[in-house]
Amino acid sequence: MNKNVVVIVGTKWGDEGKGKIAAHEAKDAKVVIRATGGNNAGHTIIYKGQKLPLHLVPGGITNPNTTCIIGPGVVIDLEVLLSEIELLKTCGIEDINSRLKISGRAHVILPYHKELDELYENLKEHPVGTTKRGIGPCYADKINRIGIRIYDTLLSPNKLEEKISEAVKIHNQEFKNNNMEYAIVDSKTLAKQYTEYGKLLKDYITDVNPIISKAIENNDKIVVEGAQAFRLDLDHGDYPMVTSSNPVVSGTLCGSALPPQALNVVIGVDKAYNSRVGNGPFPTELPASIDKNGNVIENAKPKEGDIIRELGHEYGTTTKRPRRCGWLDCPILRSAKFTSGIDYLCLNHLDTLGQIGLKLGYVKVCTSYKYKGQIINYYPDDINLTNEIPEPIYETLNGGWTIDSFCKTYEELPELAKRFIEIIEQASGIPVKYLGTGPENDDLIIRDNI
Numbered sequence: 115m116n117k118n119v120v121v122i123v124g125t126k127w128g129d130e131g132k133g134k135i136a137a138h139e140a141k142d143a144k145v146v147i148r149a150t151g152g153n154n155a156g157h158t159i160i161y162k163g164q165k166l167p168l169h170l171v172p173g174g175i176t177n178p179n180t181t182c183i184i185g186p187g188v189v190i191d192l193e194v195l196l197s198e199i200e201l202l203k204t205c206g207i208e209d210i211n212s213r214l215k216i217s218g219r220a221h222v223i224l225p226y227h228k229e230l231d232e233l234y235e236n237l238k239e240h241p242v243g244t245t246k247r248g249i250g251p252c253y254a255d256k257i258n259r260i261g262i263r264i265y266d267t268l269l270s271p272n273k274l275e276e277k278i279s280e281a282v283k284i285h286n287q288e289f290k291n292n293n294m295e296y297a298i299v300d301s302k303t304l305a306k307q308y309t310e311y312g313k314l315l316k317d318y319i320t321d322v323n324p325i326i327s328k329a330i331e332n333n334d335k336i337v338v339e340g341a342q343a344f345r346l347d348l349d350h351g352d353y354p355m356v357t358s359s360n361p362v363v364s365g366t367l368c369g370s371a372l373p374p375q376a377l378n379v380v381i382g383v384d385k386a387y388n389s390r391v392g393n394g395p396f397p398t399e400l401p402a403s404i405d406k407n408g409n410v411i412e413n414a415k416p417k418e419g420d421i422i423r424e425l426g427h428e429y430g431t432t433t434k435r436p437r438r439c440g441w442l443d444c445p446i447l448r449s450a451k452f453t454s455g456i457d458y459l460c461l462n463h464l465d466t467l468g469q470i471g472l473k474l475g476y477v478k479v480c481t482s483y484k485y486k487g488q489i490i491n492y493y494p495d496d497i498n499l500t501n502e503i504p505e506p507i508y509e510t511l512n513g514g515w516t517i518d519s520f521c522k523t524y525e526e527l528p529e530l531a532k533r534f535i536e537i538i539e540q541a542s543g544i545p546v547k548y549l550g551t552g553p554e555n556d557d558l559i560i561r562d563n564i
């Protein structure tokens with residue numbers, strides 16, 4: 115079997131800037147696939163000078179020779195998808211009808227999933243801090259075998275009503291029990307509405323397997339645009355503070371209908387500092403003026419975490435929430451390398467870290483942990499049992515750096531930045547092949563000799 119698949123995955127908690135390397139890899143790709151999650155993810159792509167915020171359609175859609183697939187593992191909010199299609203058409207991407215393919219097996223996020231997401235978060239003593247997009251409840255219905263698939267929207271309203279009423283019965287009861295009469299839905303009305311969406315989407319809905327198998331047969335490059343990241347993985351992340359899908363490479367292969375033998379390269383993406391939205395462990399997190407609801411405390415004296423957040427513009431693209439910020443964590447990278455078989459690292463925001471260093475007078479990188487009295491270089495599996503967060507051991511570099519727009523090679527980088535990269539390579543065991551040095555897609559250094 116040809117090995118023509120490149121998978122791009124996040125190595126921490128999302129928002130590592132996967133869009134930039136995805137855009138680079140998509141340039142010569144024939145197929146780009148989105149495999150897991152839904153509109154909890156988001157990135158902004160630039161098309162003819164216009165900024166397009168996308169949550170579902172793969173960024174490769176701006177490339178006229180690329181077929182973009184929303185795979186069977188994705189959960190889709192049809193209203194969001196339809197508005198993205200509309201936006202792309204308005205911006206001049208007319209042939210989207212022939213180049214966007216949606217797996218009929220993907221599941222549909224229905225209005226009750228969003229209400230349930232809110233309800234479950236409100237009822238919990240320890241909320242996850244979800245994006246409230248209905249992701250978890252939609253996957254839960256899929257696993258309970260009461261989900262609605264994209265194919266179902268092509269049924270007659272009566273047939274769809276029959277299917278929807280299975281879930282509606284159960285969820286309406288939950289709404290009643292929680293005095294949420296406003297959230298109670300009528301299967302018939304929903305079925306009518308969603309078959310209308312089906313009509314609007316029918317040209318895009320298909321069996322994606324023949325497209326993928328043909329691309330493998332022809333040895334055409336396929337790129338999988340990962341969503342979320344390693345520590346948010348349902349099975350391998352910080353459970354229960356995770357998303358409800360499997361963003362690690364094996365999950366993306368399953369979610370895109372790709373055979374593992376076709377895998378060629380895995381690119382892990384990280385930032386030169388780290389960030390997290392939502393709750394859960396973050397060993398290298400720095401103090402910041404954020405209250406317990408996740409809001410910035412106005413007029414507070416800026417702490418280290420605030421300085422990183424401001425210089426890195428670390429606010430969620432999907433929810434606008436301020437992100438928690440901290441130093442780059444290499445033990446997590448080492449574990450991500452193992453779980454996802456990462457070949458190369460793409461390290462973004464190297465320029466931003468330089469500015470952080472200039473402001474603070476130093477930058478740090480966590481190279482190992484002290485955990486249960488031992489020094490370890492990986493992320494331990496059992497922190498939920500002990501509630502003991504691993505203690506980071508840092509290497510500190512004094513000062514910072516500026517990377518100007520003329521810097522296009524690794525050799526031209528400031529010495530301190532190169533030292534920083536060497537430390538990461540040594541501590542994580544992953545070669546840093548790609549370096550993000552600015553906000554534009556072209557601000558990317560590629561080390562061809564790696």
Ligand code: IMP
Binds near residue numbers: 156243245247250
């Ligand atoms: P959910 O995916 O909305 O259920 O949220 C579960 C957890 O994953 C929360 O902590 C979210 O903040 C986080 N999360 C989900 N999607 C993303 C993403 O694309 N970037 C960063 N964090 C995310």
